[in-house]
Amino acid sequence: MFGLTDIPRLLMSALIILPIVMLIRESGYYLIATLLGSTYKKLTIGCGPVLFQRPTLEVRKYFFMYSWMDYDELRPDSKLWHGLIYASPILTMIFTAMILNALLGQGIIGENMFWDIFLFYLFFYVLFEAMPVYLPDGQPTNGRALFDLVWHGERSDFIKQDADTESEQMQHVTNDQGDTASGQTASTQAQQATMENMKRDQRERDDHTEPKTSGDLKRSYTNAQEETMQNRDRDQKERKDHARAK
Template identity: 50%
Template structure:
């Protein structure tokens, strides 16, 4: 039976755990990108209308849904660089999930329910990031981009063109 405690766990997962796991994923892109000379990187957390920006982080009104890392240029723009950059969010979530899982296995973390859910969502993101597929909107998964780079030597890509995603306050335009 789905009770009040289950609803609170779900709310915690959606509003706390998912955004943090998503941020870890995007930090994977950023760290790998910095290694290869990314210029003007921005990490967007959420979707919908623009909410606020702090340093390189842009937060959208629905902060718990979607995220992406954007950069203007790459100093060392090679196939290997792109393979590493597109693999990095998978590796970032894998690393964090394995570390937390190891800490849980050795009874070094309190609040086991929270951390179990955290590890679950980290592996959830990892799984859907690693499978080489196209999402229903036509966007390739990172696994698909890496697969295409290795197999065909070219990057499959997708450009977001959603008017609601690009909405910013009028004073900033």
């Protein structure tokens, strides 16, 4: 039963433990990108307006919500390095969990609620990353990317396009021959099916929430939502401009 005494534990989990786990997760990408000679690396923690930033680190207002890692496009020559890129967040979290578990088992650090929750989140993210599935937008989990690389010999890398391009592509419908007008391409049949399901669901939601009762489409975003979308579009544009510069 959840009570008032559990609120401090909830806040500790969301505001302290979860951001640390996300930092550990992204550090795997950082390490592999460094080993592969990447000169540009940037770790972003959270979403929303920027609180502060350093050359390789950016922390945002809602630091407990999201995280990602930007780096130069890497072109390793072997499947081994491709596999290490996909496996890097899983390996860093497993390594951290094993070290922490050993320290707790030897009594070097005392057992308490903080470490129990910390270990729980580490193994939760390991499980989430290792599941071989595609997310609704077609992006593979690292487990799925590893599965496609080892089992099918294919890379299911996924690069999100800018929001304007995506919204235009959503208006196109798959024709009878199975060709799509979308610029996004999938590496595997399962990935293609997932992306088509996502587009179908998007069209159904648009038809439901924006009925063509008049010639004018009303703006339905709040100011906060609009600001968040602008931040997203800016981030995508920066990544796109950086990739073109290369």
